[in-house]
Amino acid sequence: MTWTTATSVIPVRLIDASLSAGVRLDVTWPAIWAGGVVTSLLFFGSIVAHEAAHTVVAVRTGIPVRSIRLFIFGGLAEMGREPDRPGQEFLITVVGPLTSAALGGLFLALGDQLDAASIPAVTARWLGEMNLALAVFNMLPGFPLDGGRILRSIVWAVTGDVVRGTRVASFVGSALGAALMAFGLIQFLLLGGAVQSLWTGVIGWFLWSAARGGYRDAILRQQLHRYRVRDLVRPETGAVPGDGSVQEFIERGLYHDRFGLRPVLDSAGKLIGMLEGDDVRxxxxxxxxxxxxxxxxxxxxxxxxxxxxxxxxxxxxxAYETDRRLFFVVEEGRVLGTVDTVDVVNTLRARKR
Ligand SMILES: [Zn+2]
Known part of the structure; x- marks a missing residue:
C-alpha cells in the first residue's frame, strides 16, 4: 500500500516542485519514475524503522514481538502480551514517533543541502514531510495509535487502572475516527475534492473500527492477563504409566476418549513422553x-x-496455533492436571456480566 502511494505521488510532486520553484526540472520521465521507486523504498524503510524502534524497546523490556505488519499510514508491531506497567507501555510507544520525527528532520536537513530543483532534493523533502506527518498522525491521542497508547499509559499511571486507561484512549480514538469521517464528508460536499475526502473518510473509518476492535481485544487480553493457568486447572491428567502394556491400554478403551493425546509417566511419576490413540493401534x-x-x-x-x-x-x-482444546499443566516434569480452553472462555464470559 505504501508503495502505490509513494510511487504515484512522487512524480506529481516533482512536477509541482519544479513549477513552484519556477525552474524546469531537466530530467526525463524514466529518471522521475526511478526516483519514485527509490523514494518508495526509503519511505517503506522509514515505517519499518518506526516499528523496529517499538520492537527493540519491547524486547528489551521483556515483551516478545510476534510480527510487524505494515499499513497505509504506518505499521503495527504485534506484541506477545500487554505491558505490565504504564511506564513500560509509555517507553515502548514513544520511541516510534520519536524515530519518525528524527528521520523527518534528517531528510529535511538533507533536502536543504541539495540542489533545490534536483530529484534527490525533492524526494528528500517529501520523505522529510512524510516522516513528520507520520510522527504527528501517530501521536493523535486515540487508541490504538501510538498517541492513544501514550494517553492510556498516562491514565493508567494516574489512576492505577489499566482498564480505565484503555476505555479513555479507545473513546478518544473512536471520536477521532468519527470526526475524520465527518470531516471527509464536509470536505466532499463543500470543497468537492473527491479523492482527498475519500482518503480522509477511509482513514477515519479505519481509526474508528480499530479503536472499537482494539478496545475489545485489549479488555480481553487484560482479563486473560489477570488469571493464571493454575486458577483453572482440572485434576484429571489422562496420564498412563510408561511400563503399562499396549494390550492393557487397549483393553481399557483409553484410545478413543476425549484425550487425543496422553502423557506417559515413568515409575517416579515424571513425564517422559506422549501417546496418541493411533500410536497404540x-x-x-x-x-x-x-x-x-x-x-x-x-x-x-x-x-x-x-x-x-x-x-x-x-x-x-x-489453542489457536494447534487447534487443541486440552492442555497438560506441567511443573518440574510432573503433570498437575489439564486446562480446558472451554473453561478459559467460560471464565471470561462470566467476568463480563
Ligand atoms: Zn508506532
Whole structure:
C-alpha cells in the first residue's frame, strides 16, 4: 500500500516542485519514475524503522514481538502480551514517533543541502514531510495509535487502572475516527475534492473500527492477563504409566476418549513422553502384550503443555496455533492436571456480566 502511494505521488510532486520553484526540472520521465521507486523504498524503510524502534524497546523490556505488519499510514508491531506497567507501555510507544520525527528532520536537513530543483532534493523533502506527518498522525491521542497508547499509559499511571486507561484512549480514538469521517464528508460536499475526502473518510473509518476492535481485544487480553493457568486447572491428567502394556491400554478403551493425546509417566511419576490413540493401534496384534507404552511414546509436545504460572493468554495462543482444546499443566516434569480452553472462555464470559 505504501508503495502505490509513494510511487504515484512522487512524480506529481516533482512536477509541482519544479513549477513552484519556477525552474524546469531537466530530467526525463524514466529518471522521475526511478526516483519514485527509490523514494518508495526509503519511505517503506522509514515505517519499518518506526516499528523496529517499538520492537527493540519491547524486547528489551521483556515483551516478545510476534510480527510487524505494515499499513497505509504506518505499521503495527504485534506484541506477545500487554505491558505490565504504564511506564513500560509509555517507553515502548514513544520511541516510534520519536524515530519518525528524527528521520523527518534528517531528510529535511538533507533536502536543504541539495540542489533545490534536483530529484534527490525533492524526494528528500517529501520523505522529510512524510516522516513528520507520520510522527504527528501517530501521536493523535486515540487508541490504538501510538498517541492513544501514550494517553492510556498516562491514565493508567494516574489512576492505577489499566482498564480505565484503555476505555479513555479507545473513546478518544473512536471520536477521532468519527470526526475524520465527518470531516471527509464536509470536505466532499463543500470543497468537492473527491479523492482527498475519500482518503480522509477511509482513514477515519479505519481509526474508528480499530479503536472499537482494539478496545475489545485489549479488555480481553487484560482479563486473560489477570488469571493464571493454575486458577483453572482440572485434576484429571489422562496420564498412563510408561511400563503399562499396549494390550492393557487397549483393553481399557483409553484410545478413543476425549484425550487425543496422553502423557506417559515413568515409575517416579515424571513425564517422559506422549501417546496418541493411533500410536497404540499401530502396534501389531501379536506384539501388544509385550510392548510397553514407554517404547512407543513420542517426545513431549511442548505445544500441548503449559505451566501453572502461565497467563491464560498462553493457552489461547496455543489453542489457536494447534487447534487443541486440552492442555497438560506441567511443573518440574510432573503433570498437575489439564486446562480446558472451554473453561478459559467460560471464565471470561462470566467476568463480563
Ligand atoms: Zn508506532
Amino acid at each position: 499401530d502396534v501389531p496384534l501379536e506384539e501388544r502384550l509385550y510392548t510397553v507404552l514407554r517404547d512407543i511414546a513420542r517426545p513431549v509436545d511442548l505445544m500441548a503443555v503449559v505451566a501453572p504460572d502461565d497467563q491464560l493468554s498462553v493457552v489461547i495462543d496455543k
